Amino acid sequence: MDQLANKGGQIGSKKIRLHKWLRDNNLELLETVVPGSKFTGQYSQVKLSPLITMQNTLSVPPGSLATATTDEEIDAYLSGDPVANKALFDHLYPEYGQVWQDEKLAELFHWVPVDIESVKAYLYWVEMESLHIKGAQKDTILRQALTIINVATLTKGYYVQRVKPSQFGRTYYEGTSVQNVNKDLRRAMLGNCWEYDIRSSVVAWKMGYARSLLCDSGFDLDLRKHFPATLLYLEDKADLMATIRYFTFGDTSPVPKDLQPVLLKQAFTAISFGARQTANGWLDASGNWTNPALVDILKNGDDRKRFLADKTVKLFIKEQNALDDYLYELVKKHRPDLLQESFLQTDSGRPSKPKVMAYLYQHGETQVMDIVRRVALTKGHTPIANVHDAIFFKRRLGVDFKTEIEMQMREQTGNPYWHLTPKQLERYKPHSLNAAAEESEHKKRIEQEEALAKGYKSVFPNILIG
Secondary structure, three states, X not given: OHHHXXXXXXEOOOOEEHHHHHHHOOOOOEEEEEOOEXXXXXXXXXXXXXXXXXXXXXXXOOOHXXXXXXXXXXXXXXXXXXXXXXXXXXXXXXXXXXXXXXXXXXXXXXXXXXXXXXXXXXXXXXXXXXXXXXXXXXXXXXXXXXXXXXXXHHOOOEEEEEEEEOOOOOEEEEOOOOOOOOHHHHHHHHOOEEEEEEOOHHXXXXXOOHHHHHHHHOOOOOHHXXXXXXXXXXXXXXXXXXXXXXXXXXXXXXXXXOOHHHHHHHHHHHHHOOOOOOOOXXXXXXXXXXXXXHHHHOOOHHHHHHHHHOHXXXXXXXXXXXXXXXXXXXXXXXXXXXXXXXXXXXXXXXXXXXXXXXXXXXXXHXXXXXXXXXXXXXXXXXXXXXXXXXXXXXXXXXXXXHHHHHHHHHHHHOOOOOOEEEEEEOOOOOOOHHHHHHHHHHHHHHHHHHHHHHOOXXXXXXXXXX
């Protein structure tokens, strides 16, 4: 606002600032909601006035896909035109229009291959067939999908992601990326490929320190005796979750059965990051405060009581807290300098244990995923995308090679609990209006020919009777 008021454009012989003239004539384009102050360093909070209309160019015109009769019409709506795509690219990545070395650009951006036709098919499904995706969620998906399509159309099949390193240890990306789109759009984006993610990565990472904890505490090294719930979670998660689900929800819970496993997974994730039973939230692996806490994940009071009263859940919480305390003490003993870092402190300047835990985990996750990438490259498997504890390849690694990678993960980190879970992803099949129209025409021709055949009478009997 200061820039507009004191350095903005001027009009008229008296050279009045345009911002002032607009305000004096009730035509201001920005309205101040909360005034800022140069004394406190706080910026003003503003909003657009009713005189401004924003048009989202990354949207599908209402009804356009429904009225389309050919593939070419759909492409026109979804692919954008070359001029608009170039303008979008220049807006998102102005560095490519400057004189930059390739090495520097490679540091700033990561390119991910895109199955454009698969994304179009997914977008068509969202717009025409999905029954549950509506409102703001639908708008976000359409904007992300169209951004990906427009950029990939210009680059001949690649989407460009702007790197955003985190002090906590992970690599993030700004704006739309393979990391922050929903799983279905990610699948559409990457097309036919294989996903490998670390099974129960946070719990597996912590459990790697269990033997050291017992050793340093003077306990016997019987891991199954001291960490039975955590080992059960790592080794037979499906059975554990099924049992806890039965005793938590039973037959009387109002929670839909298909939602119950999702809530239990969220609850265990929250516990593994240190969520308390009565907390207002918990810090995730990024060190960000996340809602909901346990009381909001399991909203039904009776379900929550049964969950927290479960013997295995109680043991799991106790074991996770013991590992958290041990790791935090290791930091205090061996890396006290970390506790002086402002990004690992609370607003009052005290070390934040949840933030320290998130920092340690992210660095451990990055270390082990780097091992996966290095070993995979030895046999020509270049990852097409990375999403924290998950990695994507065009080709299946194979059982033997996956086992070899897991052995390297365990040996190089000293953690025997790392496991990779494979999942095959399939592209969205393109929806062809042209093919559907041709098939319809073909059926009509067959029907007409059959109708003619039924009414046809041979002339040969008459000739023979002659």
